[in-house]
């Protein structure tokens with residue numbers, strides 16, 4: 167199948183004698199939304215690093231947008247794990263978003279510069295960041311910075327979008343804005359999305375499949391196929407209860423093994 171956006175074949179990643187995962191076979195289709203879940207240290211970020219060409223596999227192979235990782239970088243958009251930008255950073259939003267165009271060739275003439283400016287303006291307006299795009303990014307709120315990061319990742323029209331906890335530290339309104347932007351992108355442009363997260367509920371309505379990594383084991387499937395008591399208990403090697411409440415998924419039990427949010431812990435009290 168040559169037309170998958172991401173092809174991962176019999177892939178394994180080991181550090182010393184610790185195997186993060188092995189025997190991973192996964193094809194992500196254009197326009198598919200894949201959530202990558204798992205506790206701290208299960209190798210979610212490392213998987214994105216492999217796809218970015220920043221980390222070598224120990225076994226197997228991957229192809230991203232038809233190429234070995236690291237090649238044709240412009241076809242891959244990346245939203246890194248959010249860190250607040252330094253307050254003293256004088257770079258403006260327009261400059262940050264423009265960095266996403268590096269490596270694109272429109273020539274340096276006037277028309278090239280005009281095209282560049284036009285694209286930056288369009289990307290900024292697509293995330294609704296016009297009003298603060300000319301302010302120094304270091305002075306913007308976390309939510310505003312994150313919208314600009316989304317614009318930066320999407321400006322090059324990527325075939326594959328890799329997101330590392332893009333909702334972390336955003337309030338509910340901004341979580342919604344950012345996840346809707348990402349969903350709209352994959353619907354309108356067929357961009358495949360790999361979305362690393364600790365918390366599936368904010369994106370549950372968009373997710374086609376889940377890759378759940380735990381302690382060297384993994385499961386892949388639709389949210390209901392993976393996020394159920396039987397499968398997660400097997401993955402964690404201990405009893406885990408998964409509840410569907412009001413259209414949300416709550417995971418209870420095995421608290422020390424799980425890294426879940428307060429909502430889950432709250433639910434735990436009612437379950438155990």
Ligand SMILES: Nc1ncnc2c1ncn2[C@@H]1O[C@H](COP(=O)(O)OP(=O)(O)OP(=O)(O)O)[C@@H](O)[C@H]1O
Nearest residue numbers: 181182186204205206207208209210211212213364
């Ligand atoms: N280059 C490296 N050399 C040795 N160990 C590494 C290297 N990169 C990552 N690791 C280890 O691999 C494990 C997985 O790290 P990774 O960041 O992929 O996990 P994660 O699932 O994204 O975790 P989190 O949810 O905490 O962000 C960690 O224990 C980390 O210390």
